[in-house]
Amino acid sequence: MPGRMQSLPGFRDFFPSDCARRNYITGTWRRVARSFGFAEYDGPTLEPLDLYRKKNSGGEILGQLFSFTDRGEREVALRPEMTPTVARMLIAKAREYRKPIKWFSIAPFFRYEKQQSGRLREFLQLNCDLVGDASPAADAEMLALLIETMRAFGLTAEDIVVRVSDRGAWMDFLAQQGVKDEAQAREALSVIDKLEREPRETLEKKLSALGLTLSAVEEFIKSARPAFFEKLSGNLEARGLEDFCELDLRIVRGLAYYTGLVFEVFDRRQSRRALAGGGRFDRLLSDLSDGKVDLPAIGFGLGDVVLGDLLEDLPATKARMAAAIAAAQAVDIYVVVADESRRTEALGVVQLLRALGRSVDYPLGADKVGRQFKDADASGARYALVVGAEWPAMKLKDLKARTESDLPQESLADWAGSLQTPAP
RNA sequence: GUGGCCGUAGCUCAAUGGCAGAGCCCCGGAUUGUGAUUCCGGUUGUUGCGGGUUCGAGUCCCGUCGGCCACCCCA
Structure with a gap:
């Protein structure tokens, strides 16, 4: 060198x-x-x-x-x-x-x-x-x-x-x-x-x-x-x-x-x-x-x-x-775009979550869902939010607990607001 | 500034003076709506740099740069 x-x-x-x-x-x-x-x-x-x-x-x-x-x-x-x-x-x-x-x-x-x-x-x-x-x-x-x-x-x-x-x-x-x-x-x-x-x-x-x-x-x-x-x-x-x-x-x-x-x-x-x-x-x-x-x-x-x-x-x-280092480098939520035709809606979700103070990542291109979950895991996100065919509902997956539930669009803001912010 | 040890892939390390390798990481695939663990494939490189000895140097010698350690002092 x-x-x-x-x-x-x-x-x-x-x-x-x-x-x-x-x-x-x-x-x-x-x-x-x-x-x-x-x-x-x-x-x-x-x-x-x-x-x-x-x-x-x-x-x-x-x-x-x-x-x-x-x-x-x-x-x-x-x-x-x-x-x-x-x-x-x-x-x-x-x-x-x-x-x-x-x-x-x-x-x-x-x-x-x-x-x-x-x-x-x-x-x-x-x-x-x-x-x-x-x-x-x-x-x-x-x-x-x-x-x-x-x-x-x-x-x-x-x-x-x-x-x-x-x-x-x-x-x-x-x-x-x-x-x-x-x-x-x-x-x-x-x-x-x-x-x-x-x-x-x-x-x-x-x-x-x-x-x-x-x-x-x-x-x-x-x-x-x-x-x-x-x-x-x-x-x-x-x-x-x-x-x-x-x-x-x-x-x-x-x-x-x-x-x-x-x-x-x-x-x-x-x-x-x-x-x-x-x-x-x-x-x-x-x-x-x-x-x-x-x-x-x-x-x-x-x-x-x-x-x-x-x-x-x-x-x-x-x-x-x-x-502390892991927490500092992690995002809160990874938005999975499971259906490319819903990318517009997914971007809206990302925008809203960020405006509510959450840190959010998502795929810039049309990656396969499996790839997106791997990226979600690597991002340190606690939650993956799947935007796809079920819109206006979404799938919310807790990546740590490995559990999944439905999240209607109208509940998104309430859910995001209820998330615990870890102590700095 | 003085002295000792060390320098191989992005990282951790291997290779009796005789074809430069392994694991991890990274990238792609097995798997077109589900991530920790699986399996397959791929890139890892001017062996810090420059000279010398030798048929042949990652390996030996000299220099240089860098790292670690001690002295000095201090966070």
């Missing part, structure tokens, strides 16, 4: 079944976010490169940008994350919205990195942010939104875990240990972030350079119980969601702008990349607006790639997804 005919590495074609799968995921995201009273927003796919050069993003993301110079000599980049965009939007119009501001977006993002399991160069992400409320209740609400989003796919507390940590507790600990400088604290957190990945000697060496010891760090992780966690647990317990959350101070996250609560969602069974991550960024808006807008905020991102892999791997979530 000629190279130009292939999609670029890390980019996906969405054939109808892939599109149905994608819509299942994004539709579920949207439904749950709206159920929490969040409003959908979006921003440009292409942004000025400077938006990511400022200190708000982590350093690593700069090296992963799809960037180029446009025809107007502007340096631009495809967005690698939503937070800088939503921060700009919030700073521009923070005063127009009652607080707390609860916004979500579902959008494609781009990162130039070598693709592998769970990582592509273009991916979708749900971003949810709650702005203008620094209370633990706001933290709990965001965690509940994240958990409910996962639950909506059929995931349980046995499948996934939200590992919760607190950068504030870490900063207190570091200050207590004599790490006062902010740059040093950030350096220490990046070492702590690698606690499970690097050999002990390397960690010891890096920590001692900062005036810390590995044993003190490990003791803190083991025994510290930040006060906020009890409130969080209580709040989630009231919703029956406490089993999803665990305190795990090993989570610190790479991005520089996080200030307090941070969290990541993991598969409990397999070692997999994080499904979602987020945290509190109470100073970001102030920093970016030079103090003009000073609002606390908490948010998270949930990507479609690792989540999709997990949903495929678990039998229960896979079956649920397959059913």
Whole structure:
């Protein structure tokens, strides 16, 4: 195959079944976010490169940008994350919205990195942010939104875990240990972030350079119980969601702008990349607006790639997804034209059913009835409506129950109106 | 970006250095008013691409592109 005919590495074609799968995921995201009273927003796919050069993003993301110079000599980049965009939007119009501001977006993002399991160069992400409320209740609400989003796919507390940590507790600990400088604290957190990945000697060496010891760090992780966690647990317990959350101070996250609560969602069974991550960024808006807008905020991102892999791997979530995809691709009714001389009447039936909101398919040409029933079956239709010699009556066949009855023309609209519309 | 494994039909895969195959899918028929399961027939192709070794390469070698995995980091 000629190279130009292939999609670029890390980019996906969405054939109808892939599109149905994608819509299942994004539709579920949207439904749950709206159920929490969040409003959908979006921003440009292409942004000025400077938006990511400022200190708000982590350093690593700069090296992963799809960037180029446009025809107007502007340096631009495809967005690698939503937070800088939503921060700009919030700073521009923070005063127009009652607080707390609860916004979500579902959008494609781009990162130039070598693709592998769970990582592509273009991916979708749900971003949810709650702005203008620094209370633990706001933290709990965001965690509940994240958990409910996962639950909506059929995931349980046995499948996934939200590992919760607190950068504030870490900063207190570091200050207590004599790490006062902010740059040093950030350096220490990046070492702590690698606690499970690097050999002990390397960690010891890096920590001692900062005036810390590995044993003190490990003791803190083991025994510290930040006060906020009890409130969080209580709040989630009231919703029956406490089993999803665990305190795990090993989570610190790479991005520089996080200030307090941070969290990541993991598969409990397999070692997999994080499904979602987020945290509190109470100073970001102030920093970016030079103090003009000073609002606390908490948010998270949930990507479609690792989540999709997990949903495929678990039998229960896979079956649920397959059913949703089949339903999304099916039509409600297939009209069988059993007698070509009744095609005019059949088209009238099709037109009426569609006007009543049903999805309807039918043969464009004079196919044999057997062929039409095969097509009806393949279309996923629950019902076949046979228009033929008995007109103005029709035969109505329930393709699932394999039963058949008569349907007079005058009853058609009532019947169509009585059909159950499956939940989206 | 660095390293390892892999690349055969639309899909899943087979073929000791010796005639490129099977199943699924798709198309047609058995069946001119009844679909899940049957039976028959048909198209699957520059073996990712380019070079090399060889009488002969899907198979061995080199390069390249693509995929998977690890590192890095993260959704």
